Amino acid sequence: MERWNIARNHVKFYNNVAVTATYNVPRILLQQFGSRGIEGLVYAALKENLSRQPILGVTIDDEGSTVPRWRRLSSIDLREIVNVVSADPNASADGWVQNSHRTLFPTTGELPLWRVVVAFQESALTEEGSHVSFAMGFFAHHAIADGLSCAAFHLTFLDALNSLVESPSAGPSDLNEVAMVNVPNLPLIPTLEMKAKLSISILFVLLEFIKAFIYNPIDSLNWSGPPVNADHPRPPIASTRSFSLTPAMVSKLIAKCRAEKTTITSLVTVLTARKLALMYPDHKSFTGTVPFSLRKFTGHSPKDMGVFVTNVTQTFSSEANPSTKHMSGAPSPKGKLPAAVADDEKLWDSARAFKRHLDENTASTHNQHVNMLKFVSDYGSYFLGLLGTKRAHAFEVTNIGIVDGGVGGEEGKATFDRVMFSAGGCAYGEPYVVFLATARNGYMNAAIGWQSVVVSDEEAKDLLGYLEREMRGLVEQ
Known part of the structure; x- marks a missing residue:
């Protein structure tokens, strides 16, 4: 199944599969990350998620051959795969989801086989209420995830967010440093x-x-x-x-x-x-x-x-x-x-x-x-x-x-x-x-x-x- 989907992307017959979720997080959690709160929060949770999902840390070698191979990346620059758009997270996501599906999905090199789009309104930071909302779309190469597995990404991302809630920190002093994540050396789970x-x-x-x-x-x-x-x-x-x-x-x-x-x-x-x-x-x-x-x-x-x-x-x-x-x-x-x-x-x-x-x-x-x-x-x-x-x-x-x-x-x-x-x-x-x-x-x-x-x-x-x-x-x- 993995090779099937790698080949399908390689001949450009397919691009990506996605699941989007609208999150509600405690306002105090977002405030820990200062003026760049949404990026800092997402980067921190993605770093934690990488330790829970081994397949997020791979790319493909020999994509066009009959025997392509996974290669674990040494590190990931989250700035290259996280895009924040200004949109109401509780409104229809059709526009930015459609644009993300139409964006060519790179499958080789030093980037992983997924990307994230976050819909957020800065005005939410000054509103009243105990929680703040943002929507996040996880867009993946079909060789690493089917629909249920895209949902699984959100389940472990939610776990990562709640880990941050339970263990609050002062937030990043340098957002650029937080964006660079070392990929943990984890074994891939067995295939179908x-x-x-x-x-x-x-x-x-x-x-x-x-x-x-x-x-x-x-x-x-x-x-x-x-x-x-x-x-x-x-x-x-x-x-x-x-x-x-x-x-x-x-x-x-x-x-x-x-x-x-x-x-x-x-x-x-x-x-x-x-x-x-x-x-x-x-x-x-x-x-x-x-x-x-x-x-x-x-x-x-x-x-x-x-x-x-x-x-x-x-x-x-x-x-x-x-x-x-x-x-x-x-x-x-x-x-x-x-x-x-x-x-x-x-x-x-x-x-x-x-x-x-x-x-x-x-x-x-x-x-x-x-x-x-x-x-x-x-x-x-x-x-x-x-x-x-x-x-x-x-x-x-x-x-x-x-x-x-x-x-x-x-x-x-x-x-x-x-x-x-x-x-x-x-x-x-x-x-x-x-x-x-x-x-x-x-x-x-x-x-x-x-x-x-x-x-x-x-x-x-x-x-x-x-x-x-x-x-x-x-x-x-």
Whole structure:
């Protein structure tokens, strides 16, 4: 998995993956660092985080070869990878998150494979209140982190902040000195392949081989956007937009899904398939993919960082009577889905069916798509071979679930109550990617990522607006 993602970045088919969190820290903690309080605080916490996350201290040697290697850096100048922007941390982060995804991500040399963007307003320093807010986005090379691992970065960063709360200091006398951090000599945690039994059956291999190299007919009624275009910008220029649901709405939506014996991931997957059926009525089927984590099979903790992800796919049909291979993704009557209609039994039947499909296909590591990577000898050539081909999926729904940022407003503690998950786009990827993330006892964020050369901005915003209306409608009835 690590080599796969290194090669994908090297041929500029991918750029970065990110999780952003909005922190609330005791005001006295920020004041320890004087007029440059936010930089000093972030530098101090990042230094502590480097001692908790070994993968943060590496770069890549021989990136373009079939056998790239990690190299531990001797030191990191945090001034080169931390960028502070003036923005309201409690407002939408779409603008600065999108800009960060579009910034070329260096992968070799003397810089690590991640960077941090902090949204902060200086006026917060003179406001009243016991706590101060800032938002921080962690942007990482996909070879060192998947979505859950980007969240793990925030979990240990939060621990680092609270360590500073428990052991206050006078702050740095020279901010430049604090920015230079020696990388601790820590062993990397074992990879997915080292920790999980990635078994695979001969029949599964044969079927995948036949589809890849012998016979895989193209269904003209299956929509997945335009073919992978060699002339499109690389890395992809991704766009990001999002909306949030309040903690009260989140609680109601979770309760409703539980009552219907399904999950938010399954619900949003079916809603997305339904909307695409309305947007592209000349097509009859839409294949979706849902990444999921194999972390539970590795023995790694929720705070360990690495790449432990694979995916489950399913094709949804907009026809009234879909084939046995397809699930129903048919729009409701009259081709409209207002809130009063969205809560129909057909919707919940499909969401329950998809949850069963997910449960069945995530129960073990056997016959997972990630298990096939061992049969690819040259990942770079594989990616370049995708140019001109049909995209495999119409959409992706990826959910990192509930991230524990502590109890909001807890006296004397650092916490976070907003989390946003996003990525910088994939050259051969799905036209639409829906990202979901929720802070425990806090907000849920739903974001959409797309490339304007693949689908129009209007179409993407239409899908986002639809999902917001339907999700709100289900809890406001």
